[in-house]
Every structure is written in structure tokens, then in C-alpha cells.
Amino acid sequence: MKRRVVSIWFQRLPSERILRARPVDGPFAVTLSEGNHDRLYCLNREAEGQGLERGMGLADARAYVPDLVTRPADIDADRRFLVMLARWATRYTPHAGLDGEDGLVLDITGASHLFGGEDTMLADMQERLARARLSAKIGIADTRGAAWALAHFAPGIAPADKTSATLGPLSVSALRIDDKTATALKRLGLNTIADMTALPRATLARRFDMALIERLEQATGERGEAVSPLSEPPHYxxxxxxxxxxxxxxxxxxxxxxxxxxxxxxxxxxxxxxxxxxxxxxxxxxxxxxxxxxxxxxxxxxxxxxxxxxxxxxxxxxxxxxxxxxxxxxxxxxxxxxQIGEGGLVEGEALDDLVTRLGARIGLDNIIRFQPVASHIPERSFTHIPAAYGRVEAEWRLDHPRPLRIFPPEPVTSDAARRPPTRFSWRRMRLETATSSGPERIAPEWWRPDEAWRSGLRDYWRVETRQGLRLWMFHTPQAPGWFVHGLFS
Structure with a gap:
């Protein structure tokens, strides 16, 4: 039985994936960041009709088309969408796999007659993809390389046993070679595949590497090329x-x-x-x-x-x-x-078991832990994360002691200016300072808006009172005043 292969090329896969969920009227493009520049990664028909091309800088594209709508590229989402299309393609044959980042390859050997022949199968594919609002070009041939060449350069069906004659008029770029090699071939006057096949293979091998010969032989069928079907995810x-x-x-x-x-x-x-x-x-x-x-x-x-x-x-x-x-x-x-630790458990597994048991009763999302955050502002030096879905990956820096209890700043009544007051009132208590250490100056993070820190600099002191309280107090030089921000144990 003669082998037959189908190649499907989705030339606008990233943009059409986004437009299926959020349609846009007019020119649309998907952008991809390269270094410090955003470039056009995929365009819809309207954007191509206004002269935009893939690889063009976003700034230049907006100069040509001011009303251009863009979205950032999501390579992982495009990959998942292509995998979904490969699963859909198994309705035609179980041997359906991925072909690069924007294509599918199907081995339909012995399966086309189930759909009334290759012409009927091709028409059915095109109709279903059109209803899904996907642009696709399809090629059917005896080899994977020939089917790819047809899909990208001359969509249609190549008659059986006439692969070489069908590929002959096509550009050398149809051999799935890189642009540099294709340009070098064209400079030598080898513009089509027929021009290449007319030359001895040894001549091409001396001028180019064996990868070019391999691609040529794969396309013509002189060298075999497998079609790897998409593997099913493991079922547990x-x-x-x-x-x-x-x-x-x-x-x-x-x-x-x-x-x-x-x-x-x-x-x-x-x-x-x-x-x-x-x-x-x-x-x-x-x-x-x-x-x-x-x-x-x-x-x-x-x-x-x-x-x-x-x-x-x-x-x-x-x-x-x-x-x-x-x-x-x-x-x-x-x-x-x-590595297994003492008691036969990996480090932290005993705590995870406890969290699991508690989560079975009150819900895992209700059990939280503190995560250090890189900020010198006391209120921003930590955040809350679910205990079951995060790990503490950083450590708090203890360059200066911090109280275990931190609360919103509470003003104190005092007549002191710069040094910690000798006597002051806080929470309706009259306190006397026994010892104090400081100051530790903390400046606000100007790049983050925060009403609590609009007062400016803060000079923090650790104050121990004769009544036994150990307070974390600060003074605001620009607007003189004393506040209690925390309580040491």
C-alpha cells in the first residue's frame, strides 16, 4: 500500500487563537519581545493587507497603521492550542502529530477511503477548519517533506508516484532548509528543486553540508522519514x-x-x-x-x-x-x-502531612504561611501565601531586630523632639523610658504609593520602659511626632 502523508500549515495560528476568544475589527497583530524591542510575531489578514510584515518593529508598524491592535504572544498557549488541534486531527487517522510550531502532520495511509477519497478528505478538513475560524493550507503527497512543501508553497494533492515531478517547479525553500542555505543556492542559479536534482549529489555535498542532501532525499522519498503521532498523556x-x-x-x-x-x-x-x-x-x-x-x-x-x-x-x-x-x-x-532524612521522611514532610489533615477539615486555602518579601518597609517585608501551594524560598534579613507584633502606627503624647521621650503616654498608660537604642532611619519607597508613608523619613528606636514594655517607636523629623509601631516579646 502506497504511503500518503498530509501536512497542515496554520499560517496565522497565534493571532487566530486570540481572535477566536476576543474578536477585533481591523488590523491586529501579536507581538513578541526580542531584547528591548517588540516585533510583530503574527498578523491577521487586515494587517497584512495594509503592508505590515512579520518581524517588523512595533514602533514602525504603528507609524504605518496607527489603529493597529496588538496583544503579547503566549508561546505556551499556542503550543497547547496546537496540541488540541492534533487531537482533533485523530478523527482522520490515529497517526497525527505536531510539525514545528504551527503545523500538523498526518499519516493517512489506508484511511482516506473511509472519507470517500483524498479529495473529499481534504475538502472536509478545509470546511471544518474554516468553521473554526482558522486559516490553514493543506498538502497531500507520498512523503512528509513533499506534503510540507505543498502546504507552504502549492497547496493541493500530489498524484501518487509523481512526487519528483510535483516538487520540481517549487522553490528550493520548500525543502525545509534555513534561509541562509536557500539564499546561497539561489545565488548559484539553483532556484527550483528541479535545478538541484539535475546536479550530481556529490557536487552539492562538497559545497553544502549533508543536511541539504538529507532534506532533498526525504522530500523525494529516497530516504524515509517517520511521522510520530502525538502521545497520549499518562492516565493515573x-x-x-x-x-x-x-x-x-x-x-x-x-x-x-x-x-x-x-x-x-x-x-x-x-x-x-x-x-x-x-x-x-x-x-x-x-x-x-x-x-x-x-x-x-x-x-x-x-x-x-x-x-x-x-x-x-x-x-x-x-x-x-x-x-x-x-x-x-x-x-x-x-x-x-x-534525599531521605531522619525518620524516613524528606525534610518538611511531617509539616505537610499536618497541613493536609487540617486542610481536609477547614480547606487548604484557609491555611496560610508568611513569605518574606524584599522590602525594607516593615509592613511590606512579608506577604501571606497558602501553606499548601507555596514554599518559603527566601529568608528575612536580621540586620536590625524586628518586633514579633507589628500594628498600624499609634501616636504617643510626648514633649520630646529628637531623642526618645523620658515620659510619654500610650494607650492611656503613662510610661517612663528605662533604656533606648537607635536610631535606625527608614526612608519611604518613592516608587510605591502608600498613604501611611507619605509623612516621609522615620527614625526607629527600641525603647524599654520601666513598666516592662519593650516598644518599637519611631520619630518623624519632617513633621515632629512620636509613634509606636510594634511590640517586642
Whole structure:
């Protein structure tokens, strides 16, 4: 059976992906930052019709087309969209894969007759993509290289066994070579593929590298080229059906233990960990109960996960008996091997287990931790992050002591000007200063608007009173006044 390959080229994939969700009337372009400059990465038809080209600087483009609407490029989103299109293409053949950043390649050998022939298949592809508001050029030929050449330079169908004759009139750029090599060939007078095939291969090999010969032979079919289908994402799900219904918690936990061993081994093989595990219990009356265990960190340790399931499993209503249970790992993340510490746990795992247990009762989003922030302003030196979805990656610098309790500045009554007052009133208490140290001058961050710091400089002092309070006070030189900002333990 003669091999047949389809190449689909989406020449405006990044822009049309965005316009499908947010249509724009008029010229539109997707921009990509290169160094300190923004350049046009992809254009719609209106922008191309007004003379704009890919690679043009954004400033120059706006000078030509003032009403140009732009959006920044998202390479990852474009990749995911292309993968989605590859999955759609499996309706024609299971051998559908990606071809670069903007194309698909399909091996339709033995599949075209299911759609009434290649002409009918090609028309169906074009119609469906047009309804999806996607511009696509399609080529069908005996080889992957020939199909790519047709899609980019002469869309259509190449008759079987006539690949060389079909490629002959096309430009040498249709061989999937870089622009530098194509320019060098054209300077030698080799403008078409037919001009190249007329020369001895040894002559081309002496002037150019073997990559050019390889591309030529792949296009003409003298050298094979595989079509790699898109691999399916791994599925992390296991199930168990019982010969007789069960209802005891111990029986469910025993079955869960066996399923977890299988599931975690599958995760370990791919060096992955689960953030959430769904337990689905099906009873004999065909009703189903789902329990989702959300974990504070990616895990694949079966004994630890089993202990965390004890409370949720105890709350399951078995009814007249359970005949089937199923486990599925969700929110799977990469989890490379780590060094095991004392007690057989990786550092921090005991705390993560505690967060998981608390999160099962009050929700993981309600458990927060402090994250250091690079700022010398006391109120901005930390932020709150969910304990389950973040790690403390920085440390607080302790160049100067900071109180454990910080609150909004509270004014004190005093007649002192620069030095800490000997006697002052705060929170209706009359206090006397025993010792003091300072000052530590902190200036406001002028690049951030903050009403609390519009008073300007602050001179901070650590003041210990005779009444036993250890206060963190500051003085504002530009508007003389004393305030208490924190309390040491």
C-alpha cells in the first residue's frame, strides 16, 4: 500500500487563537519581545493587507497603521492550542502529530477511503477548519517533506508516484532548509528543486553540508522519514471490583492500600506526584460517593497517603455494601527523587502531612504561611501565601531586630523632639523610658504609593520602659511626632 502523508500549515495560528476568544475589527497583530524591542510575531489578514510584515518593529508598524491592535504572544498557549488541534486531527487517522510550531502532520495511509477519497478528505478538513475560524493550507503527497512543501508553497494533492515531478517547479525553500542555505543556492542559479536534482549529489555535498542532501532525499522519498503521532498523556487511575460487597472500614482501607501501591508505583515510574487523589466508591444500589483528598505537596508515598485517608474513609456511608472502588491521581506534578532524612521522611514532610489533615477539615486555602518579601518597609517585608501551594524560598534579613507584633502606627503624647521621650503616654498608660537604642532611619519607597508613608523619613528606636514594655517607636523629623509601631516579646 502506497504511503500518503498530509501536512497542515496554520499560517496565522497565534493571532487566530486570540481572535477566536476576543474578536477585533481591523488590523491586529501579536507581538513578541526580542531584547528591548517588540516585533510583530503574527498578523491577521487586515494587517497584512495594509503592508505590515512579520518581524517588523512595533514602533514602525504603528507609524504605518496607527489603529493597529496588538496583544503579547503566549508561546505556551499556542503550543497547547496546537496540541488540541492534533487531537482533533485523530478523527482522520490515529497517526497525527505536531510539525514545528504551527503545523500538523498526518499519516493517512489506508484511511482516506473511509472519507470517500483524498479529495473529499481534504475538502472536509478545509470546511471544518474554516468553521473554526482558522486559516490553514493543506498538502497531500507520498512523503512528509513533499506534503510540507505543498502546504507552504502549492497547496493541493500530489498524484501518487509523481512526487519528483510535483516538487520540481517549487522553490528550493520548500525543502525545509534555513534561509541562509536557500539564499546561497539561489545565488548559484539553483532556484527550483528541479535545478538541484539535475546536479550530481556529490557536487552539492562538497559545497553544502549533508543536511541539504538529507532534506532533498526525504522530500523525494529516497530516504524515509517517520511521522510520530502525538502521545497520549499518562492516565493515573486504578480500580478494584469485589466478588462480594464490603462495608467495613478495615476492608475498604485494605483495598485502598493495594490500589495505592499500584498508583504510586505508576507515579514513581514517571517521577511524578499527585496534588489530589479522588476516591470513588460505588455501592450495590448503583449510587456513588466521591472523596477528594487534597495534599499539601505532591506525593507518591503510599503508606503516608493511606494514613491521610483514614478520616475520609470513616465518613463514607457503605449502605448495603460497596462493590467497586476507584482511585485517580489528579493535579499531577513533577516530583524528582529527594534525599531521605531522619525518620524516613524528606525534610518538611511531617509539616505537610499536618497541613493536609487540617486542610481536609477547614480547606487548604484557609491555611496560610508568611513569605518574606524584599522590602525594607516593615509592613511590606512579608506577604501571606497558602501553606499548601507555596514554599518559603527566601529568608528575612536580621540586620536590625524586628518586633514579633507589628500594628498600624499609634501616636504617643510626648514633649520630646529628637531623642526618645523620658515620659510619654500610650494607650492611656503613662510610661517612663528605662533604656533606648537607635536610631535606625527608614526612608519611604518613592516608587510605591502608600498613604501611611507619605509623612516621609522615620527614625526607629527600641525603647524599654520601666513598666516592662519593650516598644518599637519611631520619630518623624519632617513633621515632629512620636509613634509606636510594634511590640517586642
Amino acid at each position: 487511575g486504578v480500580r478494584m471490583t469485589f466478588p462480594e460487597p464490603i462495608g467495613l472500614v478495615d476492608d475498604v482501607m485494605a483495598a485502598l492500600s493495594r490500589l495505592l501501591d499500584t498508583l504510586c508505583l505508576r507515579l514513581k515510574t514517571r517521577e511524578a506526584g499527585a496534588r489530589a487523589i479522588l476516591l470513588s466508591v460505588e455501592r450495590v444500589d448503583q449510587t456513588r460517593q466521591n472523596v477528594t483528598l487534597r495534599l499539601a505537596r505532591p506525593m507518591r508515598d503510599a503508606p503516608r497517603i493511606l494514613r491521610l485517608f483514614e478520616r475520609p474513609v470513616g465518613e463514607i456511608d457503605a449502605g448495603f455494601g460497596i462493590e467497586r472502588i476507584r482511585l485517580e491521581a489528579r493535579d499531577v506534578e513533577n516530583l524528582p527523587a529527594e
